[in-house]
Amino acid sequence: MSAVLKVRVSAGQIEARGGAASAPWTMQRAFAAPVELTQILAELVQACREHHRVRALRVEVGAALLQRRTLSDLPPVRPAALRELVARSGPRYFRQNGHSLTTDAIWLRGGAGGRGSARAVAMDEVLAEAIVAGARAAPVRLLDIVPGEDGCGLSLLPATERARRHRGTMLSLARLGTAVAALWVVTLLIVLALLSRRERAVGSELARLAAARSAIVEARRQVHQAAAMVEAIGRAERRRTVVLSRLADTVLVLPKQVVLREAMVPVDGPLLLVELPR
Amino acid sequence: MTSRDRHALRLGALLVAGALLSLRAGPWLHRTLTATRARLIEQHHLLSETQRLVAELPILEDSAGRLAGLVAGLAPRLLAGYESGTALGDLAGRLSTVAGRHRAEVLSVDALPDSTTVGQLGRLTARARLATDFRGAVDIVAALGRGTVVLVPEAIRLVAQDPAAGPEASERLEVELLLSGWYLPGESLP
Numbered sequence: 001m002s003a004v005l006k007v008r009v010s011a012g013q014i015e016a017r018g019g020a021a022s023a024p025w026t027m028q029r030a031f032a033a034p035v036e037l038t039q040i041l042a043e044l045v046q047a048c049r050e051h052h053r054v055r056a057l058r059v060e061v062g063a064a065l066l067q068r069r070t071l072s073d074l075p076p077v078r079p080a081a082l083r084e085l086v087a088r089s090g091p092r093y094f095r096q097n098g099h100s101l102t103t104d105a106i107w108l109r110g111g112a113g114g115r116g117s118a119r120a121v122a123m124d125e126v127l128a129e130a131i132v133a134g135a136r137a138a139p140v141r142l143l144d145i146v147p148g149e150d151g152c153g154l155s156l157l158p159a160t161e162r163a164r165r166h167r168g169t170m171l172s173l174a175r176l177g178t179a180v181a182a183l184w185v186v187t188l189l190i191v192l193a194l195l196s197r198r199e200r201a202v203g204s205e206l207a208r209l210a211a212a213r214s215a216i217v218e219a220r221r222q223v224h225q226a227a228a229m230v231e232a233i234g235r236a237e238r239r240r241t242v243v244l245s246r247l248a249d250t251v252l253v254l255p256k257q258v259v260l261r262e263a264m265v266p267v268d269g270p271l272l273l274v275e276l277p278r
Numbered sequence: 279m280t281s282r283d284r285h286a287l288r289l290g291a292l293l294v295a296g297a298l299l300s301l302r303a304g305p306w307l308h309r310t311l312t313a314t315r316a317r318l319i320e321q322h323h324l325l326s327e328t329q330r331l332v333a334e335l336p337i338l339e340d341s342a343g344r345l346a347g348l349v350a351g352l353a354p355r356l357l358a359g360y361e362s363g364t365a366l367g368d369l370a371g372r373l374s375t376v377a378g379r380h381r382a383e384v385l386s387v388d389a390l391p392d393s394t395t396v397g398q399l400g401r402l403t404a405r406a407r408l409a410t411d412f413r414g415a416v417d418i419v420a421a422l423g424r425g426t427v428v429l430v431p432e433a434i435r436l437v438a439q440d441p442a443a444g445p446e447a448s449e450r451l452e453v454e455l456l457l458s459g460w461y462l463p464g465e466s467l468p
Binding site for chain 1: 285292295296299303307310311314315317318321322324325328329331332334335338341342345346348349352355356396397398399416419420423428429430431432434458459460
């Protein structure tokens with residue numbers, strides 16, 4: 001079930017269609033001047049609300065209230081710039097009759113790349129403002145004001161409403177950005193707080209174990225020193241044994257009848273004996 | 279103040295807040311977080327190392343107990359004295375005693391420079407000159423080797439005092455012994 005009330009505004013008449021496809025709700029009213037449109041639109045919304053839920057409003061403007069043009073020889077600009085170009089050159093393309101116009105334009109197929117043609121449409125801004133005011137008075141969200149029939153992609157919202165919506169979008173984006181930034185900051189602060197808390201816990205645990213750690217490190221150092229000392233003395237004893245064994249071997253090989261003049265018995269080097277016969 | 283002014287003010291405030299956030303608060307927060315994380319990792323390593331040490335305490339106690347017995351057994355094998363001079367005196371005394379028993383005469387005992395240390399032990403290296411015959415020299419070295427104090431003859435040099443003496447003359451040698459031993463500088467064993 002659609003909750004969008006579709007309103008068609010044509011010359012002097014306004015027709016509203018709402019409700020589901022199976023049980024449609026329709027109402028027609030006549031209006032003489034744009035200023036009546038605000039009140040009538042609000043009443044139509046209220047009337048529909050008595051039977052159906054209405055959450056949004058979409059207004060279609062009949063051909064009799066529009067000026068349609070197909071513009072050619074336009075400079076190749078982006079769609080937004082095209083819309084701005086047509087709006088600024090309104091008197092050039094549309095009859096004004098002393099009224100401000102709400103305009104819109106879109107490129108026709110193949111128009112944006114080179115000098116192509118665009119479809120442009122305009123309506124009295126007073127009428128568009130009256131529709132916006134009616135939606136505001138209802139109150140209901142106005143989805144768009146579109147030209148009827150082939151008005152696909154065109155919007156006739158008045159400039160003030162467009163600006164208001166643009167500001168709203170920007171504000172929403174800014175709020176979203178701020179919220180995201182705030183979320184990041186809060187998250188980082190929470191992480192920082194958790195890290196600091198963990199750091200304090202580890203620090204206090206380290207402080208508790210500091211004395212034990214120092215004692216153990218000192219004990220380890222002393223144990224290593226003691227082991228090195230025992231090993232050094234053991235090595236010296238083994239060396240002494242080797243030296244004595246070498247000396248014993250030297251004595252055994254010496255001839256009985258010699259007079260030593262000089263002998264050198266280095267532990268690691270070659271044995272040097274200078275001997276004289278007795 | 280128009281709505282346009284308010285909008286401009288809001289935009290300006292937003293820009294200032296954004297700039298402060300991205301140029302000051304953001305980098306500060308990043309630096310602080312990085313530093314805190316690095317400190318935490320370092321402390322974690324230290325803590326796990328400490329916990330490992332504490333867990334190894336029984337093994338350390340066992341090793342210390344066994345080593346204590348071994349270290350206590352070292353005392354008789356060291357030269358007496360808490361400095362190199364007194365250790366040299368102890369070495370000279372032991373050498374004189376041994377020399378007296380083997381018909382030798384101690385001519386001199388001099389300490390040589392030696393800065394070797396192992397743990398708390400210091401090594402003493404000395405050159406001793408004795409006058410004796412070949413048999414006496416061998417006996418002295420053998421007696422030093424049998425002693426409880428670990429004295430290592432690093433080199434032995436024998437020189438005949440009178441190379442021109444005839445066969446009927448008694449053998450007289452000058453024995454130069456390069457000896458090393460260990461002593462404990464300081465007060466006591468660990």
